[in-house]
Amino acid sequence: MFSFSMPELVLILVIALIVFGPGKLPEVGKAIGKGIQEFRRASTDITNPKEEPIKVEAKPDVKQPDEKK
Numbered sequence: 001m002f003s004f005s006m007p008e009l010v011l012i013l014v015i016a017l018i019v020f021g022p023g024k025l026p027e028v029g030k031a032i033g034k035g036i037q038e039f040r041r042a043s044t045d046i047t048n049p050k051e052e053p054i055k056v057e058a059k060p061d062v063k064q065p066d067e068k069k
Helices: 006-047
Strands: none
Touching: none
């Protein structure tokens, strides 16, 4: 689909360095990596769903106050 050669990758990294700066670039890379990881995990869960039991908590009985006649 997408094939990047070495000069194209270097150009993208230089533009990213100029836009984000050297201090923010590691944080941006980490955020992109986490996003890709979450996307892969979510797409894997959709294709191979785990059957986990649904937990339902019972509500305590609430007593109604006596009505006056």
